[in-house]
Amino acid sequence: MAEYIVGKESKIPVYREADVVVVGGGIAGIAAAIAAARQGKKAVIVEKNAALGGLATLGHVCVYLPLDDGVGHRIFGGLSEELLHSTIQYGYNDLPDCWKFRTAYVDQPEGRYATTFNIPAAIFAFDELCEKEGVETIFDVVFSEPIMEGNRVLGIICESKQGRVAIMGKQFVDASGDADLMSRAGAATRRKASICSHWAYEVELSTVKKAIEEGKGVLQALQLRWLGARPHGGDLEAYPVPTFQGTTIDGVNGYLKTSRKLALDYLKANQRPDYAMITLPTMAQFRTSQHIVGMSTLNYETDAEKYVEDSVGIVSNGVGGEVVQVYEYPYGGIVDGKVENVYAAGRIVSTDEMMGWEMMRLIPACAFTGEVAGTAAAQAIDQNATAQTMDVKKLQHVLEQNHITIHMSEDMKGNLGKKTTVKYDSKHFYMSNICISSVELNAGYEEMY
Ligand SMILES: Cc1cc2nc3c(=O)[nH]c(=O)nc-3n(C[C@H](O)[C@H](O)[C@H](O)COP(=O)(O)OP(=O)(O)OC[C@H]3O[C@@H](n4cnc5c(N)ncnc54)[C@H](O)[C@@H]3O)c2cc1C
Numbered sequence: 001m002a003e004y005i006v007g008k009e010s011k012i013p014v015y016r017e018a019d020v021v022v023v024g025g026g027i028a029g030i031a032a033a034i035a036a037a038r039q040g041k042k043a044v045i046v047e048k049n050a051a052l053g054g055l056a057t058l059g060h061v062c063v064y065l066p067l068d069d070g071v072g073h074r075i076f077g078g079l080s081e082e083l084l085h086s087t088i089q090y091g092y093n094d095l096p097d098c099w100k101f102r103t104a105y106v107d108q109p110e111g112r113y114a115t116t117f118n119i120p121a122a123i124f125a126f127d128e129l130c131e132k133e134g135v136e137t138i139f140d141v142v143f144s145e146p147i148m149e150g151n152r153v154l155g156i157i158c159e160s161k162q163g164r165v166a167i168m169g170k171q172f173v174d175a176s177g178d179a180d181l182m183s184r185a186g187a188a189t190r191r192k193a194s195i196c197s198h199w200a201y202e203v204e205l206s207t208v209k210k211a212i213e214e215g216k217g218v219l220q221a222l223q224l225r226w227l228g229a230r231p232h233g234g235d236l237e238a239y240p241v242p243t244f245q246g247t248t249i250d251g252v253n254g255y256l257k258t259s260r261k262l263a264l265d266y267l268k269a270n271q272r273p274d275y276a277m278i279t280l281p282t283m284a285q286f287r288t289s290q291h292i293v294g295m296s297t298l299n300y301e302t303d304a305e306k307y308v309e310d311s312v313g314i315v316s317n318g319v320g321g322e323v324v325q326v327y328e329y330p331y332g333g334i335v336d337g338k339v340e341n342v343y344a345a346g347r348i349v350s351t352d353e354m355m356g357w358e359m360m361r362l363i364p365a366c367a368f369t370g371e372v373a374g375t376a377a378a379q380a381i382d383q384n385a386t387a388q389t390m391d392v393k394k395l396q397h398v399l400e401q402n403h404i405t406i407h408m409s410e411d412m413k414g415n416l417g418k419k420t421t422v423k424y425d426s427k428h429f430y431m432s433n434i435c436i437s438s439v440e441l442n443a444g445y446e447e448m449y
Helices: 027-038 078-087 119-133 180-184 205-213 249-268 355-360 363-383 392-401 443-448
Strands: 014-023 043-047 136-139 142-149 152-160 163-174 189-191 197-204 222-228 275-277 290-292 311-316 326-330 342-344
Touching: 014 027, 014 136, 014 152, 014 363, 027 043, 027 078, 027 119, 027 163, 027 363, 043 163, 078 119, 078 363, 119 136, 142 163, 142 180, 163 180, 163 363, 180 342, 197 205, 197 249, 222 249, 311 355, 311 363, 311 392, 326 363, 342 363, 355 363, 363 392
Parallel strands: 014 043, 014 163, 043 136, 163 342
Antiparallel strands: 142 152, 152 163, 189 290, 197 222, 197 275, 311 326
């Protein structure tokens, strides 16, 4: 096989021009585009799949983890909070009553500010919201490479049903989940392999019967089947779990095939008339693949409670977790030192490789960095600035007006060393029926890939 071929030079038609072009329509991309549109900018989302939501919808992660810190403070406001409410706008939620009215502080909350949601209902709500905000979503178009002039991106080349097209823009947001645009524009990035874990839904007549008897809704009769590994759990030595790179063809295919093989093995072992698998994720469920090494970063071990001058908002550990310390996330975490007009959003932002990443990859944090990236892109136009010369004070001001808390309160500082008084515990039947089957991960999978 030849090592490479030389492509032919050709004219590429310009399909669209916009102020802010967002690559990827996951939670981060949706927030970025809406934030830019609300600053009066023409924003488009370029999405390779057929619907909005990314991992949160097509990847079956319909668990909007907490917006609060576990001791009563709302941490994530702005679009993070708004998108949570969008996911449950058309039914099905388990949001505790105390958080229904979007309060900033609840004394003695009866639950976390979190919810599970119905995937199709969330997709419809995202479509509707984008349309209402004047965001154009372009589906079934894959970003392939940036058109560069020095360190500036002038446009992106995409593959589509009508061949290669160019989409031109003034500012860009990389919400691809994989830092595709940032890395190809020359930004510093780090790659990381991901464990394989398959999330899908199934139905069993006995659980449907039980749900009906208990007066629950139809969605509460579904079960989430979790095959493979947990992020930090399990004895990985005893059950060797293959890991995959989300930035290579082999890695993505390895993940998808392993994930489906796990599901098929499970199905073969469960051939019963009262049981059926009813959904399959339509994107590879990578927790991580590549993130930027920004101008600054967040370090979970050393940065708790630290005052961060260029903070663009606060974050806390939302994993129904025990530790409730609060962090200020730096503007420098979403920008590269060289690339002038691209902002990182979502699970690709700059963090340490363990707990910082764990905190910033969750849905509320992805919506938050999405909003920051979209607002920064709009500000760059208004300020005639680059990512590196941005007047961060002005950016902070706009974010604050949009209900993002920039610096933690004295009260939140009291969180250090505290543990949650309320844990995240979904009332949903299906969530309480997560079935872990790492045992199925035998040595055979390692040999396959
Ligand atoms: C198995 C699993 C369980 C998880 N559990 C939870 C949980 O319980 N709660 C929680 O809060 N978080 C959870 N997470 C994390 C969370 O779901 C994700 O980190 C978050 O949804 C990522 O959002 P994002 O917008 O940054 O990226 P993504 O959701 O990955 O969105 C990226 C989008 O970009 C598109 N795209 C990619 N490349 C291109 C391209 N070249 N051109 C055009 N479009 C492109 C993709 O199709 C996708 O729509 C989990 C993740 C996984 C994998």
